Amino acid sequence: xxxxxxxxxxxxFRETHERVGRLVIRVARxxxxxxxxxxxxxxxxxxxxxxxxxxxxxxxxxxxQLTGLVLTDEAGMxxxxxxxxxxxxxxxxxxxxxxxxxxxxxxxxxxxxxxRLRRVAVKxxxxxxxxxxxxxxxxxxxxxxRVSHNARTMPRTLR
Numbered sequence: 001x002x003x004x005x006x007x008x009x010x011x012x013f014r015e016t017h018e019r020v021g022r023l024v025i026r027v028a029r030x031x032x033x034x035x036x037x038x039x040x041x042x043x044x045x046x047x048x049x050x051x052x053x054x055x056x057x058x059x060x061x062x063x064x065q066l067t068g069l070v071l072t073d074e075a076g077m078x079x080x081x082x083x084x085x086x087x088x089x090x091x092x093x094x095x096x097x098x099x100x101x102x103x104x105x106x107x108x109x110x111x112x113x114x115x116r117l118r119r120v121a122v123k124x125x126x127x128x129x130x131x132x133x134x135x136x137x138x139x140x141x142x143x144x145x146r147v148s149h150n151a152r153t154m155p156r157t158l159r
Contacts, residue, residue, distance in 0.1 A: 024147065031128065038120050042113060043087065047072065049117050051080050055090060055104045056114045062101040063092070089113060 035046040042049075047070055054069045055061070067077045081104065084090040089110035095101035106114065129137050 020147075024144075034124060034128075038124060039117065042116065044113075044117075047076075047080055048084055049120075051077075051084060051104075052089060052106065052110055052114050053117055053121070055106055056111070059105075060103050062095060062103050064101065066104065084110070 032046055035049070039046060039049045044052075051066065051070050054066050058066065058069070063077050063081055064074065067074055070077065070080065072080065081090060081092065085092065087109075088107055090104050090106055092102040093105050095103050132140065
């Protein structure tokens with residue numbers, strides 16, 4: 001009898017925890033692959049495209065402020081900015097009030113590319129959510145935000 005219960009517990013674990021977590025990871029991987037494929041002809045990776053768009057949306061922000069939005073650390077951000085500078089898409093400027101900080105600014109080439117990236121993002125998002133109603137899309141977003149919050153606030157004893 002105990003063996004049967006253990007199997008039931010394992011099945012429950014797979015169906016409620018592992019399965020949902022793995023599905024989220026799989027979807028994230030698939031979305032990243034889709035975006036990388038779309039921006040590759042523009043000479044970019046998904047992270048580089050993201051940084052360009054966030055730089056456009058948060059004008060005058062420092063690379064440190066943008067780090068969390070691009071989901072990287074400071075060393076990764078430095079490498080991203082180096083690559084985009086080498087492509088003449090962004091420049092680092094001195095911060096107006098903090099001598100240690102550097103802000104990012106799009107070059108004219110970077111601004112032109114952001115317009116194209118926004119069109120790619122709209123088409124990609126439309127494809128990603130195809131078949132979902134507006135209500136389902138809103139519910140999916142709400143649920144994913146809750147799962148993200150739960151993951152960030154998980155007690156250490158569960159980690």
